[in-house]
Amino acid sequence: MGEAPALFVDLLSEYTNGFALKSKGSQTTTIVSDKTYLIGGTDNESTSTIEVQILDRSTGQLIVPKVLGTKPKQCKGHSAVLLNEDRILIVKGGSSPDDCTWLLEVDTKFVRQQRESLETEVVAWSKGIRGEAEKPIVISGPSGVGKGTLIAKLMKEFPSMFGFSVSHTTRAPREKEKDGVHYHFTDRSVMEKAIKDGKFLEFAAVHGNLYGTSIEAVEVVADEGKRCILDIDVQGARSVRASTLEAIFIFICPPSFDELEKRLRERGTETEEQIQKRLRNAKAELEQGQSGGIFDHILVNDDLEACYESLKKLLGLEGIVRTTPKSSNAVSELVDLPAVHSVLKIDQKILINCRPAEVEKASKQLFVLDVSALKGGAPGRTRGLNLYAVNTFANGIDGKKQL
Ligand SMILES: Nc1nc2c(ncn2[C@@H]2O[C@H](COP(=O)(O)OP(=O)(O)O)[C@@H](O)[C@H]2O)c(=O)[nH]1
Ligand SMILES: Nc1ncnc2c1ncn2[C@@H]1O[C@H](COP(=O)(O)OP(=O)(O)O)[C@@H](O)[C@H]1O
Numbered sequence: 001m002g003e004a005p006a007l008f009v010d011l012l013s014e015y016t017n018g019f020a021l022k023s024k025g026s027q028t029t030t031i032v033s034d035k036t037y038l039i040g041g042t043d044n045e046s047t048s049t050i051e052v053q054i055l056d057r058s059t060g061q062l063i064v065p066k067v068l069g070t071k072p073k074q075c076k077g078h079s080a081v082l083l084n085e086d087r088i089l090i091v092k093g094g095s096s097p098d099d100c101t102w103l104l105e106v107d108t109k110f111v112r113q114q115r116e117s118l119e120t121e122v123v124a125w126s127k128g129i130r131g132e133a134e135k136p137i138v139i140s141g142p143s144g145v146g147k148g149t150l151i152a153k154l155m156k157e158f159p160s161m162f163g164f165s166v167s168h169t170t171r172a173p174r175e176k177e178k179d180g181v182h183y184h185f186t187d188r189s190v191m192e193k194a195i196k197d198g199k200f201l202e203f204a205a206v207h208g209n210l211y212g213t214s215i216e217a218v219e220v221v222a223d224e225g226k227r228c229i230l231d232i233d234v235q236g237a238r239s240v241r242a243s244t245l246e247a248i249f250i251f252i253c254p255p256s257f258d259e260l261e262k263r264l265r266e267r268g269t270e271t272e273e274q275i276q277k278r279l280r281n282a283k284a285e286l287e288q289g290q291s292g293g294i295f296d297h298i299l300v301n302d303d304l305e306a307c308y309e310s311l312k313k314l315l316g317l318e319g320i321v322r323t324t325p326k327s328s329n330a331v332s333e334l335v336d337l338p339a340v341h342s343v344l345k346i347d348q349k350i351l352i353n354c355r356p357a358e359v360e361k362a363s364k365q366l367f368v369l370d371v372s373a374l375k376g377g378a379p380g381r382t383r384g385l386n387l388y389a390v391n392t393f394a395n396g397i398d399g400k401k402q403l
Contacts, residue, residue, distance in 0.1 A: 028080035030088050032106055034058045037088060037123075039080055039104065048074055050090070052104065052123055066118060068111075068198055069125035069378050072102040076339030081350055083371055086111075087382075089128070091352060091369070093339035100337055101128030101369070101385055105378045114198065124378035128385045129223070132375070136165070136218060136228035136245065137315065140237045140289060141252030142282035143207070144264030146301040147231050150252065153308050154229070158317065163221030165230045168194070171209035174269045184214075198379055202232065202239035207277050211236070215379045218245070222381070234288045241294055244376060248296055250311070251289040255302035257282070337367070348372035366390045 027041020036055040049071035054063040076094035083089050086107040092100045105111045105124040115122045141147050155162050168184045168191050179185050191210055195203055203212030213230055221228035230240070230247070237249055254260035260282060264275055289295060297314050301307040312318055337352065344351045352367040370386040 026077050028078065028090075030080050030082050032082060032085060032088075035106075037080075037104070037106060039088065039090065040074075040078060050074060050078070050102075054121060054123075063121050065121040065123045066114075067123055067125065068114060070127070071125055072127070073099070077341075079341065079343040079352075081343055081345045083345075083374075087126075087377070089350065089369075089371065091337065091341070091343060091350070093337050093341055095337070099127075101130075101387075102126070103128055103377065103382045108377060110378050126376075126378040126380065126382045129381045129383045130385045130387060132383055133222035134227040136221075136230060136247040137162075138230045138232060138237050138240055138247045138249045139252065140232060140234050140249070140285075140295070141301075142254065142260060142285045142289075143278040144260050144267060144282075145252045145254045146263070146304065146307070147252055149304065150301065150308055150311055151229055151231055154311065158320075161227060162229055163224055163226035165213055165217045165221060165228050167211055167213050167217065167230075167232065168200075168203075169209055169211045171207075171211075184217075201243060201245060201380075202236045204233055204235035204239070206233045206235070207274065207281060213240075219381055234285050234294065237294050245380070248315075249294055250297045250299060250314070251295040252307075253286065253290065253298060253300045255300055259302075 028039045030037045030039070034057050036057060038053040038055060040050045050073070051071075052065060052067060054065055055061075056063060072090065072092065073095075075092040078090050078092045081089045081091075083103075086105065088104040088106060090102040090104060092102065103126045105126060108124070111122055111124050114124065139147050139151060151164065155164060166180065166182070166184055168186050170186060170188045170191060171183075173179065173183070173185050177183065177185075188210055191203075191212065194200065194214070195212065199214050199216070200212045201215050201218060203210060205211075211233065213232060213236065218228050218230070230236075232240070234251075237251075240247055241249065254263070257279075261275075261279055264270065264278060270278065290298060299307055299310050299314075309318075338354050340354075342353045344353070348371050350369040350371060352369060354365050354367075367387060367389050370388075373384040373386070374382055375384040376382055
């Protein structure tokens with residue numbers, strides 16, 4: 001930012017009146033075409049989350065919309081800024097650094113689709129995350145080819161780098177499988193309801209059972225600063241390919257069909273009927289997997305060590321020995337914004353001004369939240385937020401500190 005005009009800070013404090021946020025229980029109002037979004041503002045202590053109401057100014061009606069996504073927890077005060085006419089950025093005061101930015105989507109593609117299919121007024125919350133997550137890795141291949149074995153090797157060698165997306169399934173657990181670790185084992189009715197509620201990134205019927213990746217399963221891995229690995233079938237891979245999730249798609253082939261059958265039998269986890277079903281499905285999967293269009297890489301798992309080395313090579317892991325998690329948030333360095341602050345939007349930058357009385361509590365007085373490179377959004381997280389502190393002094397602004 002460097003040299004800035006001296007009147008910059010004064011201008012900011014003048015302008016902020018319109019946006020300035022009050023104390024606990026405060027409500028913000030944001031106008032989007034003929035609707036006014038009333039966010040927060042309840043004094044009811046029992047409400048632990050920030051609630052939303054919509055005033056339809058064309059009819060004078062006050063509407064309580066269907067709210068999708070995880071709602072942000074109540075805070076002492078927040079401010080609201082409309083971005084791109086389709087989402088409202090909420091900056092929470094007095095909240096932990098990783099919980100202070102949220103987006104309420106009011107007219108994004110996702111919200112419009114949901115509004116149409118649910119035939120009601122819809123808004124969707126998406127948590128704002130600083131920085132980018134590395135692309136998830138989708139691994140597919142027929143049953144018994146060695147997907148689980150390869151993934152386990154990768155996670156064992158690089159425990160702080162990769163995290164597994166724990167799928168939901170209606171199939172019964174195998175002897176050594178743990179609920180919440182290998183799968184979330186669930187009833188079909190429960191899973192179908194969650195799918196209907198938009199909680200799944202993808203799902204498919206595989207070998208007579210329902211399998212699916214919840215949005216949360218992928219996001220919790222990214223939140224830990226780890227790269228997510230998905231072990232899903234070809235139908236699931238196709239759905240993810242068509243989704244907004246950018247991923248690397250890898251298909252694992254057996255050296256021969258006979259070898260696949262041998263591995264499946266020797267694993268000894270399925271009944272003969274199940275083995276027959278898996279082998280029948282393997283034929284179609286091998287055809288689809290190798291036919292192009294979905295997968296970026298195809299690996300043949302003949303010799304396990306050789307295949308594992310190839311996998312590491314294509315993931316750029318050759319020669320890497322130990323890794324620490326790449327935390328996207330670097331939490332310890334982040335600022336705790338005070339409850340009372342004001343915001344001003346200039347192009348794609350939100351200036352956050354901490355009031356003088358609160359200055360001692362905040363390490364800096366002025367922060368800039370750059371929203372020019374937002375990625376993703378509901379039903380997942382919104383990434384690419386960039387927050388930095390600006391050192392201010394009486395007559396201007398002096399440099400910036402990346403957070
Ligand atoms: N679409 C989809 N497929 C999944 C998911 N989880 C697992 N699968 C696939 O379901 C198939 C059966 O998995 P599983 O019952 O664990 O048997 P295995 O492949 O023989 O170990 C495999 O092809 C998995 O890749 C998921 O969340 N979504
Ligand atoms: N390259 C390989 N050579 C021989 N056996 C293998 C190889 N890769 C995996 N296996 C064995 O094959 C069986 C199936 O592997 P698994 O990882 O469970 O497959 P998937 O997850 O694709 O169903 C396991 O018993 C595993 O130990």
